[in-house]
Amino acid sequence: MMDRQSTETSYKYRTGKNKLMFVLVCLFSFLSMIPLFLILWDVVSKGYKNFNLRLFTEVAPSSMDAMLAKVNGDAIPGGILNGITGTILIVGIAIIITIPLGLFIGIYLSEHAGSRFAKVVSYLTDLLQGIPSIVIGIIAYSWVVKPLGGYSALAGSVALTMMMIPMVVRSTEETLKMLPLSYKEAGLALGSSYTNVVFKILLPSGFGGIFTGILLAISRVMGETAPLMLTALGATVVNWNVLEPTSAIPLLIWDFYNDPNLIDLIWSSSLLLLIVIFLLNWIAKIVARKWKI
Known part of the structure; x- marks a missing residue:
């Protein structure tokens, strides 16, 4: 009882x-x-x-x-076309540079996880991810702006690339590690070369996780201001020349903040940036759910 x-x-x-x-x-x-x-x-x-x-x-x-x-009581004229085009240019170049580098580094780390060099690369990747964005901007200024003799979209892309690479590397590495070992064994057993197994079997099989990491890396750098202030500088006109100063939406928001006459445009610019980042994260969720390993 x-x-x-x-x-x-x-x-x-x-x-x-x-x-x-x-x-x-x-x-x-x-x-x-x-x-x-x-x-x-x-x-x-x-x-x-x-x-x-x-x-x-x-x-x-x-x-x-x-x-x-x-x-006169009118709405503020103008928009942020120069910031939109600048963001597309800078982030687009950063994506083109980041994806190959991130994929190859991630593949190497997943395939040679036990080697000493891979451990060093993995540690440096984690270290790069923890570096403040303003410091990355200073490094890009020293590496690109000064040698080229001026601010440019290319310098801004290099700064954003350094911020994106760790996320793409980690997503690629962790996704490939989650794939069953039988995928690789089956490909090699059928006579495929190691390169074909990696690029035609492993990467397509891990597309969901890798693509999600890329989208999250893009959304991470879309709103960065400090690195672009030291590299792209900004421009009052639409510019597609990668070697010329270029504006971006975060740079315009900073400029509007410092001008009391333009402060109303801060909110519409922020809303556009928020919508883009929300859409990127939403797409990442859909891709991750659809191509779940």
């Missing part, structure tokens, strides 16, 4: 503790989301006012034009 009562008491205690922990987890999860919802509400409620076609078709206005529009 005593054992039965003790068992029931213990069961009620464990059940009550589980319910309490469940409530606490839900409560703290909700509290952690409150700042996110407040940020989203602030950006959306203030950004939709200038979110129109001009935002995508006109370059950023001058401070004088914005001031005259405010005096």
Whole structure:
């Protein structure tokens, strides 16, 4: 009788503790989301006012034009076309540089995990991922801006590449490690070369994880400002020359912040950047779920 009562008491205690922990987890999860919802509400409620076609078709206005529009009670003229094209150019070049480097390094680390050189490369990759973005901007300034004799989109791409490589390397390495060893064994047993096995069997099989890592790396650098301030500098016109100073959406947001006449454009620019990053993360989730290993 005593054992039965003790068992029931213990069961009620464990059940009550589980319910309490469940409530606490839900409560703290909700509290952690409150700042996110407040940020989203602030950006959306203030950004939709200038979110129109001009935002995508006109370059950023001058401070004088914005001031005259405010005096007359008109909407601020212009948009952020130069920032959109600059972001596409800088991030596009960074993607072209990053993907081959990240894939090859990730393949090497997954295939030679026990070697001393692979351990050194893995450590350096982790170290690179922890370097502050402003420091990477300074390094890119020393490596690219000074030798070329000026700021450029290429220098900004190099800075973003250094930030993207660790994420692509890690996603490639971890994805390939998760693949069954039988994939490689079957390919080699059928007479395929090692190169064909890697590029025609392993990489396609791990496409979901690798592509997700690439998208997350892109969304990670889309909003970076500090490295671009030291490398791309910015421009008031649309520029497609990789060797000339180029603007970007984060750079324009910083410029708008420093000009009281253009401060209203901060919110529409931030809203556009937020939408792009949200879409990239949403696509990454879909790809990861569809091509799950």
